[in-house]
Structures are given as structure tokens and as C-alpha cells.
Amino acid sequence: MLHRRHVVLGALCACCLPPRRARASFTLREIAPGIHVRRGVDEEASPGNADAIANAGFIIGRDSVLVFDPGGSLADGAALRTMVRERTALPLRHVVLNHVHPDHIFGAGAFLEDAPAFIGHARLAPALAARGAYYQQRLEEVLGPGAAGPVVMPTQEIAAAGEIDLGGRVLRFTAHGSAHTDNDLSLLDTATGTLIASDLVFVGRVPALDGSVTGWLSELEALKGNGAARVVPGHGPEQVAWPAGAADLTRYLGALVQETRQAIRDNIGIDAAVEQVAAGERGRWALFEDYHGRNVTQAYKELEWE
Amino acid sequence: MELAMWKPVLLIALLGAFAAPAFADEEAERQAHWAELREAVFGDRAAVDGAGLIALEAPKRALDAALMPITITTRPDAKVTGLTVVIDDNPGPVAAQVQFGPRGDPSRLALRVRVNQYTYMHAVAETADGALHEIAQFVKAAGGCSAPVGAGEAESLAQIGRMKLRLGAVAAGKPVDAQLLIRHPNFNGMQMDQLTRLYTPMRYVQQVEITLNGERVLSMENDISLATDPAIGFRFVPRAEDLPGKLKVTVRDSDAAVFEQSFDVPASGS
Numbered sequence: 001m002l003h004r005r006h007v008v009l010g011a012l013c014a015c016c017l018p019p020r021r022a023r024a025s026f027t028l029r030e031i032a033p034g035i036h037v038r039r040g041v042d043e044e045a046s047p048g049n050a051d052a053i054a055n056a057g058f059i060i061g062r063d064s065v066l067v068f069d070p071g072g073s074l075a076d077g078a079a080l081r082t083m084v085r086e087r088t089a090l091p092l093r094h095v096v097l098n099h100v101h102p103d104h105i106f107g108a109g110a111f112l113e114d115a116p117a118f119i120g121h122a123r124l125a126p127a128l129a130a131r132g133a134y135y136q137q138r139l140e141e142v143l144g145p146g147a148a149g150p151v152v153m154p155t156q157e158i159a160a161a162g163e164i165d166l167g168g169r170v171l172r173f174t175a176h177g178s179a180h181t182d183n184d185l186s187l188l189d190t191a192t193g194t195l196i197a198s199d200l201v202f203v204g205r206v207p208a209l210d211g212s213v214t215g216w217l218s219e220l221e222a223l224k225g226n227g228a229a230r231v232v233p234g235h236g237p238e239q240v241a242w243p244a245g246a247a248d249l250t251r252y253l254g255a256l257v258q259e260t261r262q263a264i265r266d267n268i269g270i271d272a273a274v275e276q277v278a279a280g281e282r283g284r285w286a287l288f289e290d291y292h293g294r295n296v297t298q299a300y301k302e303l304e305w306e
Numbered sequence: 307m308e309l310a311m312w313k314p315v316l317l318i319a320l321l322g323a324f325a326a327p328a329f330a331d332e333e334a335e336r337q338a339h340w341a342e343l344r345e346a347v348f349g350d351r352a353a354v355d356g357a358g359l360i361a362l363e364a365p366k367r368a369l370d371a372a373l374m375p376i377t378i379t380t381r382p383d384a385k386v387t388g389l390t391v392v393i394d395d396n397p398g399p400v401a402a403q404v405q406f407g408p409r410g411d412p413s414r415l416a417l418r419v420r421v422n423q424y425t426y427m428h429a430v431a432e433t434a435d436g437a438l439h440e441i442a443q444f445v446k447a448a449g450g451c452s453a454p455v456g457a458g459e460a461e462s463l464a465q466i467g468r469m470k471l472r473l474g475a476v477a478a479g480k481p482v483d484a485q486l487l488i489r490h491p492n493f494n495g496m497q498m499d500q501l502t503r504l505y506t507p508m509r510y511v512q513q514v515e516i517t518l519n520g521e522r523v524l525s526m527e528n529d530i531s532l533a534t535d536p537a538i539g540f541r542f543v544p545r546a547e548d549l550p551g552k553l554k555v556t557v558r559d560s561d562a563a564v565f566e567q568s569f570d571v572p573a574s575g576s
Contacts (some may be wrong), residue, residue: 266409271377
């Protein structure tokens with residue numbers, strides 16, 4: 001049933017682009033010593049891109065490998081796993097499920113055979129319990145039966161902060177308050193000053209709000225003081241400078257908060273607000289028309305209770 | 307229409323028998339489905355084309371199927387006494403049945419609804435002469451009813467019953483625009499927790515009563531189609547002797563919980 005495709009799946013709206021023939025190029029870049037990133041395409045999920053629409057990657061330490069944002073489908077995860085194996089034979093001990101959205105988690109199934117620890121925010125398990133099967137079903141309507149992959153639950157939870165040592169390489173984890181979602185987990189590679197932000201940072205592709213817009217801004221402010229020199233965003237280039245690379249996102253979220261608050265003060269309804277709030281951001285982001293209206297709806301729902 | 311006789315749960319069960327077939331894409335099937343629904347709600351009463359008397363504004367394509375803002379407007383001189391909103395292919399199609407009282411003004415009603423699949427949405431106005439005036443709009447949205455609960459619902463449950471009221475300009479004898487927000491998760495019983503394999507039990511706002519100094523503005527009955535944190539945009543008309551006054555809201559949910567709150571209506575201004 002075609003019409004079932006017109007569903008917004010949190011970060012994944014399957015409604016907009018026709019399937020593409022060209023397969024996404026699964027090329028990998030080493031953005032800092034031992035940190036490899038596969039850039040996601042700025043598209044919606046389609047059979048042509050295997051839902052490889054978010055950035056994915058891995059970090060090679062002295063003793064083991066850690067995968068973050070493990071891909072958007074079983075095939076995407078399998079491609080990432082192949083790239084790991086082309087570069088190292090070290091054991092694959094950790095896979096980070098950075099948040100609940102399908103384009104960031106369905107590749108995890110490709111790593112089950114390695115029996116790694118699956119690391120997630122303490123609120124990830126309930127979020128996956130509520131949404132995982134739904135995301136899987138919707139993604140398979142786009143990619144085909146069985147193509148999404150299993151819903152992999154976290155086996156190691158981080159409630160506030162944590163550290164993992166890959167052997168002479170300590171990664172610091174932060175479980176964030178409600179921001180992009182209510183289960184965002186970021187990690188900082190102290191050896192290279194690299195922040196793996198997942199969808200706490202969007203570059204170029206319009207942000208998708210599924211948590212708290214005010215929370216997102218405050219989590220970003222806190223992250224800006226972490227001393228990192230670069231960030232791997234959840235969507236956009238493999239890396240940008242930190243914190244300068246968050247300037248556009250901060251501006252967008254700031255406009256969303258200010259103009260939504262103003263609309264509420266002016267008794268402008270949620271339907272009219274969708275048309276006018278942060279309209280100055282139009283033209284500055286990929287996929288703006290697909291997500292912005294929904295972001296305004298989310299922000300309005302949050303801010304009208306202030 | 308005898309609202310007092312209306313039993314939402316029974317009606318949901320009754321209408322479940324008419325649940326749209328999976329491939330109800332044919333226009334004829336959609337029209338037949340509406341005819342069944344109309345009969346279930348209004349019996350054999352005829353309805354006329356409401357164009358010109360009633361208008362239904364809804365986005366043709368939903369940005370968020372779990373929160374679709376809709377607005378119903380009626381001609382101010384039409385003597386509308388009640389409004390019914392039906393989302394034909396939703397599991398509980400009758401989203402709202404509103405009766406206006408002496409202090410109410412039916413010229414504008416705004417709601418936020420869930421939409422489960424591509425469907426017609428109908429608004430029916432009942433006028434003082436007992437006539438029914440219907441209008442339809444087709445909306446493209448899907449998944450709004452079974453869409454999983456998010457972080458917001460937890461907050462709604464924690465703050466259940468909290469209300470906010472926003473008023474436009476107040477002047478005696480003139481319609482006042484009001485926006486009522488009610489914290490309530492409005493669980494519709496269709497969201498499953500994969501860990502427990504249990505559905506979150508149904509718990510939704512069933513009735514909202516709004517009065518101005520004890521006189522009815524409106525009374526609304528709902529089933530499971532209102533969005534989380536129900537929002538009701540409505541109008542009321544205070545007389546000079548009503549101002550300053552108290553707008554009182556009473557909300558009853560399907561667990562028989564009652565939430566009440568009174569809001570000050572100033573003598574004038576906004």
C-alpha cells in the first residue's frame with residue numbers, strides 16, 4: 001500500500017524522494033588518527049541508499065575497535081563492518097547506539113556475530129521498546145521485507161557519564177538530557193579531541209526535533225566547553241571544527257525557540273505558526289520542507305506550556 | 307440529538323464493525339463508509355451540504371499524523387447549536403461532539419487530532435431548526451493513532467490534569483477567542499511496549515465542560531482521536547454583567563478522573 005509510505009518516522013521521513021538507482025557511495029574517511037567516518041547522504045531513506053543517510057563510523061584503539069552510529073539498515077551495517085575488517089583484525093568489542101532513530105541503529109544487527117557490548121543511553125531501552133518495531137515496520141515498507149534488520153537492545157547503559165578504554169585510548173561518554181531525542185549519547189575521543197555528537201549536531205541537513213528544543217540548546221552550550229577541536233556530526237560532512245561547526249544549528253534552534261514563543265504570545269495558532277516561524281531559515285538547509293514544519297509543531301507543543 | 311444517551315465506549319465498539327477495509331481507496335467505498343457512520347451517529351436524519359454555513363480547515367497532508375490541527379468555522383448568523391467532527395477511517399471515528407450553551411459561540415472551534423490513515427474528515431453542524439449541515443475534507447496522514455508514545459507522553463502523564471487558558475481581547479457582547487490546553491496523555495490503547503508486549507492501557511479525555519459564571523459555554527464529548535495534551539480553541543460571548551468573571555473547565559477522563567480549574571476573565575482588554 002503506497003500510502004503507508006507517507007509517514008514521518010522521527011528522523012526518517014520516507015515520503016519524499018523517489019527510489020534511486022545509484023547506490024550510495026560507502027566511502028570512508030579517516031578524519032583523525034584511527035577515527036573513520038562514512039558520510040551519510042542528505043536524502044530520505046530509499047532502496048537505493050539502504051538508509052545510509054546518517055554518518056556512521058568506528059574508532060580503532062590499541063586493543064579493540066568501537067563502532068558508533070552503526071548504520072541505518074542491516075546492509076548499511078554490514079558494509080560498515082566490512083570496512084572495519086578491511087582495516088583491522090582487532091576484536092570489535094563495542095557498538096554505540098547513539099540514539100533511538102532508525103537511521104542510526106538498524107545497522108547494529110550486522111555486528112551481532114561479534115558479540116560486542118551494545119552501549120546506549122539509560123533511556124534508550126524504553127524508547128526502543130516503544131518505537132523499535134514501529135520503525136522496523138516502516139523502514140521495511142521502504143527497503144523491503146527483512147531489509148531493516150533486527151531491533152538490537154543496549155546491553156550496557158549509561159545514565160550520566162562513562163568511560164571506555166580501547167587500549168591507550170579513553171572515550172568519554174555523556175548521556176544527555178532531552179535534546180534531539182530524550183536518549184542522546186555522545187562520546188569524546190580524548191586522544192584526538194574529537195567529539196562524536198551523532199544527531200546532537202546537524203550540518204547542512206535540516207535538524208529534526210524529537211526531544212526538547214530548549215534542552216537541545218542547553219546541551220549544545222554545555223558541549224561547546226568540552227575542549228574538542230572537531231566534531232563528527234550525525235548528518236553532514238565527516239567532520240567540522242568544534243564548536244564553530246555548530247553555529248548554524250544554534251542559530252536555527254534559537255530562531256525556532258524565539259519565533260515560536262512570539263507566535264504563542266501573539267495567539268497565533270499552531271497551524272499558522274508552522275508557516276511563519278523561522279521562515280528565514282528556508283533555503284539554508286537540505287530537506288527543509290520535509291522537517292521544518294514538524295519541528296515547529298514540536299517546539300510549539302513544548303513551549304506553549306512554559 | 308440526545309447527548310446524554312451517547313456512550314462513547316459503546317459507540318467505538320459499534321463503529322468498530324464499520325472499520326474501513328484495508329483497501330478503502332475507492333471513492334465509492336469511502337462515501338458508503340461515511341453513510342454508515344452518519345447513520346450510526348445521527349440515525350436516519352438527513353444532512354444537507356453545509357458549504358457556505360460550515361467550513362473545515364485541515365492540512366491536506368499532515369506534518370505530524372499524531373497532531374493535526376483542524377479548525378471548524380460556522381457562519382455567525384447560522385444559529386448553530388452543535389458540532390460533530392468525524393475522522394472516517396480512524397479506529398474511533400467520532401473525534402468530538404460539541405454542544406454550545408448560552409455563553410458559547412460556535413463560529414470557531416479548533417482541535418488537534420490524530421489521523422490513522424488517509425481518510426475523509428467530516429464536520430457536521432446542527433442548527434436550531436434541527437437541520438444537519440455537513441462538510442468534508444480529504445486528508446493525507448497515516449500512523450497517528452498507533453504512533454509510539456514519545457518522551458512527551460511521560461511528561462503529560464506526570465502533569466495530568468494541568469490546564470492553561472489563553473484569552474484574546476475581552477469586551478462585553480463580543481466573541482472572545484480562547485485557547486484551552488489540557489495536560490493528558492490521551493492514550494488510545496493502540497501503543498505497544500515491545501519489552502512487556504503489552505499495550506499502554508487506554509486512558510483518554512472523554513468530556514470537557516466549560517462554563518462562564520456557571521452558564522454553559524460548551525460541552526464536548528470525545529473518544530480516542532484527540533492528540534496528546536488536548537487543545538481546544540473556542541469562542542465565548544460574555545455579557546456586561548459577566549465581566550469580570552470566571553471561566554470554569556471540568557475535564558473527565560475514561561478512568562473517571564475529574565480535573566477542574568477556574569480562570570479569571572478580566573473586565574476588558576487582553
